[in-house]
Amino acid sequence: MTARPRAFRARIPGSESLTNRALLLSAAGEGATSELSYPLVSEDTIAFAEALTRLGARVQRPAGSALWRVTGGRPRGAARVWCADAGTAARFLPFFAATGTGDFTFEGSAQLTARPVAPLAEALRRLGARVSTAEGGRLPLRVRSAGLDGGDLDIDGSLSSQFLSGLLMAAPLLRGPLTVRVREVVSRPYADMTLALMRHFGAEVAEPSPGEFAVRPTGYRAAGLRVEPDASTASYFFAAAAVVGGSVTVGGLSRDSLQGDVRFVDVLARAGARVEYGATGITVSGNGPLRGGFTVDMGEISDTFMTLAAIAPLADAPVTVTGIGHARLKESDRIEAVSRNLRACGVRAETGADWITVHPGPVTPASIACHRDHRIAMAFAVLNLRTGNLTLDDPACVAKTFPGFHEELHRFSPRHPLPVPVRG
Numbered sequence: 001m002t003a004r005p006r007a008f009r010a011r012i013p014g015s016e017s018l019t020n021r022a023l024l025l026s027a028a029g030e031g032a033t034s035e036l037s038y039p040l041v042s043e044d045t046i047a048f049a050e051a052l053t054r055l056g057a058r059v060q061r062p063a064g065s066a067l068w069r070v071t072g073g074r075p076r077g078a079a080r081v082w083c084a085d086a087g088t089a090a091r092f093l094p095f096f097a098a099t100g101t102g103d104f105t106f107e108g109s110a111q112l113t114a115r116p117v118a119p120l121a122e123a124l125r126r127l128g129a130r131v132s133t134a135e136g137g138r139l140p141l142r143v144r145s146a147g148l149d150g151g152d153l154d155i156d157g158s159l160s161s162q163f164l165s166g167l168l169m170a171a172p173l174l175r176g177p178l179t180v181r182v183r184e185v186v187s188r189p190y191a192d193m194t195l196a197l198m199r200h201f202g203a204e205v206a207e208p209s210p211g212e213f214a215v216r217p218t219g220y221r222a223a224g225l226r227v228e229p230d231a232s233t234a235s236y237f238f239a240a241a242a243v244v245g246g247s248v249t250v251g252g253l254s255r256d257s258l259q260g261d262v263r264f265v266d267v268l269a270r271a272g273a274r275v276e277y278g279a280t281g282i283t284v285s286g287n288g289p290l291r292g293g294f295t296v297d298m299g300e301i302s303d304t305f306m307t308l309a310a311i312a313p314l315a316d317a318p319v320t321v322t323g324i325g326h327a328r329l330k331e332s333d334r335i336e337a338v339s340r341n342l343r344a345c346g347v348r349a350e351t352g353a354d355w356i357t358v359h360p361g362p363v364t365p366a367s368i369a370c371h372r373d374h375r376i377a378m379a380f381a382v383l384n385l386r387t388g389n390l391t392l393d394d395p396a397c398v399a400k401t402f403p404g405f406h407e408e409l410h411r412f413s414p415r416h417p418l419p420v421p422v423r424g
């Protein structure tokens with residue numbers, strides 16, 4: 001066991017999900033200016049902000065400032081919009097663009113192009129937009145529209161909640177009321193986050209029955225928002241305390257967070273860590289060896305399943321995670337990426353369509369294949385705090401949501417190596 005680090009207040013950047021929603025809802029407030037404090041500054045949110053400027057908004061983000069100002073504008077004309085690796089950009093912005101008038105093409109990286117957008121295209125066609133996609137319902141996606149009427153439609157939420165969130169956020173910008181029905185939606189806490197932020201920016205949205213949403217064509221008003229720290233990112237630092245001892249506090253998070261991933265701490269509690277919900281933040285403390293011997297459905301908080309799976313070899317019995325089939329459709333096939341990397345470390349892991357079981361055992365030296373997935377890199381960096389024998393084949397991929405990750409984890413435990421500056 002390494003030396004017990006002191007109590008540590010982790011400096012966690014703003015939530016990507018809250019930042020991107022607030023950027024979009026601010027951009028939808030035509031002519032009005034909203035202020036976002038402590039937004040996430042990362043590849044995903046910069047790409048999202050730049051995409052919005054292509055769609056008529058103005059985003060002022062002074063270097064080093066914790067305050068972004070967004071002035072709304074209506075999408076009009078023709079634009080090619082680059083979404084980089086950001087799933088939320090590809091799934092939210094076409095709906096917003098279709099409420100304007102013009103011809104908009106959305107493109108993304110090879111990684112993003114591998115992720116589905118068919119449910120989005122189908123919903124937009126039913127609302128009257130002209131939409132085309134690449135084969136298999138992939139990017140590039142082209143949408144031509146002269147604004148959308150309201151109506152009544154179903155949307156598929158089984159692959160991702162982001163399609164529902166994108167449609168809901170666009171709904172107040174339609175010419176009439178919209179009723180949306182979703183039979184099954186994964187990651188439901190993200191839809192709840194969407195509803196909460198829509199209301200914060202002035203929308204009237206109700207859920208008269210589970211999975212049925214009624215939205216009035218009210219448009220949006222400007223609002224201010226202080227962005228919570230990213231609960232998915234906090235999971236790595238909470239898990240670090242659980243596996244090396246000491247305690248980590250993340251200020252600005254609570255049981256009432258808008259982010260479902262804050263519930264990851266309850267999973268750590270099942271594994272034996274001590275969790276305290278304080279007045280100013282959440283604290284997780286290591287409490288002896290990690291306890292396994294349980295099965296947990298992480299379908300609603302699937303971004304954090306990798307954090308648990310990566311430290312599960314350190315537990316005293318197997319850990320099974322279920323409900324995570326949709327995690328195969330993210331930056332990587334995350335069930336496959338985690339299980340292959342664990343096996344490369346000599347750890348026994350079994351998988352199915354939507355589950356993984358990790359067995360305890362020694363971790364042998366390995367190079368972790370990150371698959372350009374920031375969460376694979378960050379999760380295995382936590383395991384390495386204990387083993388000290390792992391390297392990442394792409395440490396820089398963390399910049400998608402936390403450019404300063406390695407520095408902050410090193411500040412918690414010097415056992416985490418600082419990234420070697422890339423020469424040239």
Ligand SMILES: O=C(O)C1=C[C@@H](OP(=O)(O)O)[C@@H](O)[C@H](O)C1
Pocket residue numbers: 016017018088159160161162165186187190302303326330
């Ligand atoms: O709406 C959002 O901000 C997100 C929704 C989730 O995706 P799925 O709904 O595809 O699970 C999550 O994995 C992603 O990191 C962010």
Ligand SMILES: C=C(OP(=O)(O)O)C(=O)O
Pocket residue numbers: 016085086087088089303330331375401
């Ligand atoms: C899946 C993720 O993000 P996105 O869908 O926005 O690419 C993530 O951050 O884990």
